[in-house]
Amino acid sequence: MVMNEKVLVVKKLSKTYGTKQVVNQVDLSIEKGSFTAILGPNGAGKSTTIAMLSTLTQATSGDIYYDGLAIQEHLRQVRPKIGIVFQNSVLDEALSVKQNLSIQAGLYKNISQDRIDEVITLTSLTGILKQPVSQLSGGQKRRVDIAVSVLHQPEILFLDEPTTGLDIQTRLAIWEVLQNMKVKEAMTIVLTTHYLEETNVADNVYIINSGEIIANGSAKELIQRYTQEILTIESGELSSICNILGLKDEQLPLSLPCPNAQTAIKLLCDIQPFVEKFSYQQGTMNDVFVALTGKEMIS
Numbered sequence: 001m002v003m004n005e006k007v008l009v010v011k012k013l014s015k016t017y018g019t020k021q022v023v024n025q026v027d028l029s030i031e032k033g034s035f036t037a038i039l040g041p042n043g044a045g046k047s048t049t050i051a052m053l054s055t056l057t058q059a060t061s062g063d064i065y066y067d068g069l070a071i072q073e074h075l076r077q078v079r080p081k082i083g084i085v086f087q088n089s090v091l092d093e094a095l096s097v098k099q100n101l102s103i104q105a106g107l108y109k110n111i112s113q114d115r116i117d118e119v120i121t122l123t124s125l126t127g128i129l130k131q132p133v134s135q136l137s138g139g140q141k142r143r144v145d146i147a148v149s150v151l152h153q154p155e156i157l158f159l160d161e162p163t164t165g166l167d168i169q170t171r172l173a174i175w176e177v178l179q180n181m182k183v184k185e186a187m188t189i190v191l192t193t194h195y196l197e198e199t200n201v202a203d204n205v206y207i208i209n210s211g212e213i214i215a216n217g218s219a220k221e222l223i224q225r226y227t228q229e230i231l232t233i234e235s236g237e238l239s240s241i242c243n244i245l246g247l248k249d250e251q252l253p254l255s256l257p258c259p260n261a262q263t264a265i266k267l268l269c270d271i272q273p274f275v276e277k278f279s280y281q282q283g284t285m286n287d288v289f290v291a292l293t294g295k296e297m298i299s
């Protein structure tokens, strides 16, 4: 994998429906072989963005380049590079997993049985090949959705909220499949999500709100940039602590933002005789969202 090589570059991408601007001047830069999460609340514009990037919806304005090729002029070259997993499954419920895979493979010119077998292994479908899709669990169906979308070995795979409604164990299994795709197939993964914890598995996160990208970086970078670490103290002697630290009108538990662990340790040393309990916590992605928008991310 060549780092820093961009598979997808997006400039000032916008979409309006009537007078409503649902995506507003979005810039994205996606590295080859990376895992990107587009995080945002309901109605933020995630699906519309993915639909434009995957050539399903035409942008009102802006430019999208795959490997340097503008999609408007190079649709035929660009389309095979793209795989898409939709929010709603495209599988035939009455047919088995194996039949679904064969039918989808038949839609392309040159997909060998070896490739189908490879995809079955990558998505851990071996044990459920004969089952009708209607009898599968939500997580199993998602894995079949992913399998059919990567049969043609796309360079980049888009997934629109692939884990919505799945329990945490099942979500972990989906992330594992996606990591497999990334590592074994050198595939670039772009998914939308409103699950904050999903950003931890991503190399890069774009936060979208009201159609605009409001922050970009790894989850760690965003937490460092937009949140503070918090030292929380329980004590029966709040006034003594406040005197030492020069604080006024504080309540218990005492919550002290700290720039780093060293500062927290120094503070604790200064008030050590009065501390009954303490905890030291990093900010979370929810704190990042609150810092950026002034509200919790409710999904």
Ligand SMILES: Nc1ncnc2c1ncn2[C@@H]1O[C@H](COP(=O)(O)OP(=O)(O)OP(=O)(O)O)[C@@H](O)[C@H]1O
Pocket: 017, 020, 022, 040, 041, 042, 043, 044, 045, 046, 047, 048, 049, 194
């Ligand atoms: N075809 C359409 N016509 C008019 N408005 C639309 C259309 N499609 C989407 N919208 C509006 O655009 C906004 C963004 O929708 P979009 O589905 O892209 O958001 P989202 O972040 O994917 O949300 P969700 O998590 O609910 O899917 C919403 O206000 C939605 O109502």
